[in-house]
Amino acid sequence: MLSYFTIISNLAVALSLTLALGWPSTKLGRYAASPASQTAVALYIVVVALVYNTVLRGLLLLAGWSWLADTLLHVVVPVLYVGYWLWFTPRRTLRWAQLGAWLVFPAAYLGYSLLRGPVAQWYPYPFLNVSTLGYAQVLRNSGVVLACFLLVGSGLIALNRALPLRYFNKQL
Template identity: 50%
Template sequence: MPNRYRPFAAAAAVLGWLALALQLSLSIQLTVANGQGALAGAWIYIGYFTILTNMLTALALTAAARGPHGAVSRFFARPDVHTAIAMSIAIVAAIYNLLLRQLWQPHGWQIVADNILHVVMPTLFLLYWWLAVPKATLRWPQVIVWQTYPAAYFAYALIRGAVNHWYPYPFLNVGTLGYLHVLVNACAVLLAFVAIALLLVALARWQVRRSSKTAALPAQS
């Protein structure tokens, strides 16, 4: 990644980690106040796709800011990994702001955490992806591979729910909807993931073609 984008990645990474820490603190405060203890707050915290995906964005931005030092940084520096994360964080923003925001009314610091995790970080990461990530190696078949993460999360959420009867999102609530309805909802969300991924690859290929044409133009005297 060009050095000129490292300060941007570093600033965004710091903001992302701070927002994650704030949300963890708020989750623990809530469960402690309800008499469930701190571990219950941490357990609920890592049940949300929003949290897990924001962790991935923060890791990717941190790796970009540090440069390719170590296996983890090299992995997160890969264009396909960045694009898979961009797909997921775009879905985080879309589902929350279109379907879930109106279901509750956060107050105080929760408003700050919510807006950073669901609006600011998705915007910053997608902007970073557009400006800084090299895209010449992205291919259409990778879209299928990128669905591994949301599919794994779906299985994780159902297993957790089967154990403790808690589901992070209303459209995954097997206790209320039943497994068939939840499976239909999951398929609809998966189609949204695929659509966003295809759009990102299309934009990437357009950007590569545009850059190639610009580079091929003769220099103006």
């Protein structure tokens, strides 16, 4: 399960909230509550929602508990975390240069998936499946996902910088 970006991103949401809210005075708690960390997690979980709901939804027919888990991971958690991000992230604290650092994790994930795929003979997502699509198509697909990361990340920075200081600005 840890080979899915969805699972890792949802774990990042849980870990960042646990540290920021449960241990706010510790070094890890302060790091998790920092605007850059909160925004990185928001970026990852929003891209999870976008990719799943535009590309992957409907590939599997789910019912019952599987449908509920799927909806929680791909819809509910992303919406709730964006609400948290809007409410608690201090305004005008993000810098454009931070976007590059936020892309390191997705790039590492892509590298891991492409290296592990041929060894395990399994890819976590159909758009990364080199054995059926070939490297050229997978690189094009990855470019589209990269564009999503860049657009969403830029949008989060722009929103953070544009909102009035008092708009949804509650501190923990």
